[in-house]
Amino acid sequence: MLGLSGCGFQLRGQLPLQLFDGVYLEAERHSELAAILRQRLQSHQITLLSQPAKDSPSVVLLRDSLERRTLSLFPNGQVAEYELIYQVQYRIQLPDEDAHYFEFELFRDYQDDPNRALAKARELELMLAELREQAAQRILRQLGRLSA
Template identity: 30%
Template sequence: MPHQPLRRRLFARTAALAAAITLGGCGFHLRGPQPLAFTTMHVGVSEFSDLGAALRRQIATTGSTTVTEDAATAQARLQILANDRGREILSLTGAGKVREYQLTQRIRFRLVDAGNNELIPPTAIAAQREYTFNDELVLGKEQEEALLYRDMQSDLIQQIMRRLAAYRRPQ
């Protein structure tokens, strides 16, 4: 009986080692910053907005691209055509009060080069979240809504970055 914990630990370590070898052998690696095909990029949204600041931060982390505020000197320009948020009622209580909301955020963007040629045509991406509402906890629910919008915006920025990273200039 005293050897039972030792056997379990040995088995757990062996299983962990086997999993690490298997994952390493199949080419698995954590997703890191993806290099972009441009050395300079202009982001067409205010650097003082949440969206603009987050996009600039993400582009800077690629290590291959710097953000320039002068659109004329940039190799590529990311244009945000629309950034819309919405809130819809999903369900009501028997008393006619709101029980659930659905939040949506849609961003339309395109990427153009210095000659105004479209590299990525106008593309729409969207995210949505649902949450329950309680009118007795209005302040807490407002904070939850703000958190959900930040989460959606983060998801949408990651989608934009993946699409920018997928673009490859013709040789």
């Protein structure tokens, strides 16, 4: 245990952000990804600032979007399977440093079934929530890495 703590090892999910007074998060007004990020920051007891501060990091969500690419079709020509591509672009500004720009894509396959439209719509909502959650965790890990 002493060896692990001495080398700087931290369990995943623990963020070394407590050295800052807070974090400023800027995003579109109704961004679901921003809502998840706010929730995660607050769960780590990190204060969300209402405006940027020179001694605190800023996270700016520039864009998050979802694209669908057709992977396969039913014999009647309807889409049988999609590939969902969730793209995120963001910027992290640390105190007294230049801004760091990042972008990534997350992929999921989604099988459509027109006979079960309601169930498939719910499955798609759950998949999108999972993609946003994964994106939020990735952004927070990147913020933690830059802050360390």
